[in-house]
Amino acid sequence: MKLDRRAFTLLGIALCSLPAGVALGEDKKPEDKKPAPDAYFAEISVLHATNDKKGIDERIGEMPELKNPPFSAYDSYTLLDRQRLPLIKNDPKRLKLPNGRMLETKLLEILPKDFVRISASINQPEGGDFLPLLEVKAKLGQAFIVAGQSYKSGILVLVIRAVK
Amino acid sequence: MSSNDRELMRFHDGELSGADAEAVQRRLEHDAGARSKIRGLEQTGELVRAWAEHKSAGFDVADQVMARTFAPERRRTRSFDLWLPAGAAVALAAAITLLVLGRGAPDTSPVKSAALAPAAPLSPASLSPADAARPTLEPAVAIESVDFGEKQGTIFMVGSGSGETPVIWLTDPPQNRHRMPL
Numbered sequence: 236m237k238l239d240r241r242a243f244t245l246l247g248i249a250l251c252s253l254p255a256g257v258a259l260g261e262d263k264k265p266e267d268k269k270p271a272p273d274a275y276f277a278e279i280s281v282l283h284a285t286n287d288k289k290g291i292d293e294r295i296g297e298m299p300e301l302k303n304p305p306f307s308a309y310d311s312y313t314l315l316d317r318q319r320l321p322l323i324k325n326d327p328k329r330l331k332l333p334n335g336r337m338l339e340t341k342l343l344e345i346l347p348k349d350f351v352r353i354s355a356s357i358n359q360p361e362g363g364d365f366l367p368l369l370e371v372k373a374k375l376g377q378a379f380i381v382a383g384q385s386y387k388s389g390i391l392v393l394v395i396r397a398v399k
Numbered sequence: 400m401s402s403n404d405r406e407l408m409r410f411h412d413g414e415l416s417g418a419d420a421e422a423v424q425r426r427l428e429h430d431a432g433a434r435s436k437i438r439g440l441e442q443t444g445e446l447v448r449a450w451a452e453h454k455s456a457g458f459d460v461a462d463q464v465m466a467r468t469f470a471p472e473r474r475r476t477r478s479f480d481l482w483l484p485a486g487a488a489v490a491l492a493a494a495i496t497l498l499v500l501g502r503g504a505p506d507t508s509p510v511k512s513a514a515l516a517p518a519a520p521l522s523p524a525s526l527s528p529a530d531a532a533r534p535t536l537e538p539a540v541a542i543e544s545v546d547f548g549e550k551q552g553t554i555f556m557v558g559s560g561s562g563e564t565p566v567i568w569l570t571d572p573p574q575n576r577h578r579m580p581l
Contacts, residue, residue: 299560305568306557352543357569366569368546377539380557383569 275322275351275375277340278398279330284309284382285389298394300380309389322353322397334386335360338393349375351397357381373397407433411440446553540565 282295289311291301301312320328322342330338337358344352350372357366371379378396385391409415410423427433542554542565551570556563 297560300557300564300566303558348537350537364548365550366546366552366567367548368544369567370543370545371565372541372543374539378559378564379540379542380564380566381569382566383571385571 274399275342275345276319276398277322277328277353277355278319278396279317279338279340280314280394281316281330281332282392282394283313283315283333283386283389284392285311285313285387287311287388289313301392306382306392311389312392315391319398322351332357332384332391332393334384334391336365336384340395343370346372351375353397355381355395357384375399403433404436407436408440411437442553446555542567 280295282292282301284306286309291298291312292314294314294317295301295312300306306312315333316330318330320330320340322328322340324342324344327339327341330340332338337360339356339358341354342351343354346352352370352372355366355369355371356364359365365384366381369381373379373396375397378394381393381395383390406415406419406423410420415423423433427437539562545552545554545567547569550572553568555566555568557566558564
């Protein structure tokens with residue numbers, strides 16, 4: 236009889252603590268979904284350069300490069316897409332470009348003083364490489380540009396920058 | 400920059416004559432790396448000339464780059480006079496030249512007919528003596544290596560207000576460009 240009481244007590248404690256455990260687990264979930272504080276991303280802006288006399292899309296933001304040659308040869312720039320791809324070692328991320336090609340970016344190394352080394356490549360839809368490999372050492376926030384692919388009476392201009 | 404590289408630049412600019420020019424010519428016959436550097440110099444000059452022509456109305460840089468890069472190989476000309484009107488673009492050309500000449504190990508593979516040699520990292524070793532005398536500031540973005548594959552490609556810097564932004568310019572082959580839907 237004494238044993239039954241003990242078992243009953245233990246069972247009661249277990250049942251009472253179960254909702255608390257579930258609640259604690261729920262509290263942890265949102266934290267797990269948050270990106271790590273030192274997560275890096277490749278911010279990619281896909282611009283379409285044409286001579287359609289439309290000017291520069293305001294969504295592109297301040298970009299003096301577009302007013303300098305050879306980019307100034309085009310009078311119109313439209314923002315087609317802007318994505319943030321997570322930069323993770325050994326885990327390349329892909330972005331489909333408007334012309335069907337795939338842009339792939341990957342983190343190679345985190346360097347001191349807010350520098351990162353990243354790689355990028357552009358592959359053809361049929362499996363061939365357009366830009367087989369590009370490796371860049373960049374300070375966070377600083378852009379580099381990959382341009383020249385033909386697209387709808389103009390060219391694509393990819394503005395890539397590593398950000399935190 | 401090594402003395403060999405300087406000699407290649409002088410040869411490219413038509414400044415060598417007689418035995419010196421013949422020596423470089425012989426070197427080019429069996430040195431794929433040297434041929435690659437000469438090709439880089441030629442493409443740099445072509446890019447600068449394309450920019451100079453940009454002043455005329457109706458300029459289409461993509462067409463110009465395509466026309467220049469896919470044109471049959473021409474004889475070396477004294478390009479110094481052509482570079483003068485380019486003004487600030489000369490500095491750009493020098494930067495690209497340093498990129499090409501500053502390559503690490505020489506490319507011993509056969510030179511592809513239309514491909515630009517892989518770009519060199521922007522390393523202090525590739526700076527001219529004048530540049531080396533300046534305070535060494537780490538560039539915010541450095542193109543460490545590029546493989547253009549069989550495509551045409553060029554690397555250059557474009558002004559971004561406070562600094563410069565590296566640009567990797569790739570072009571589609573002409574036949575593909577005409578197939579693209581308009």
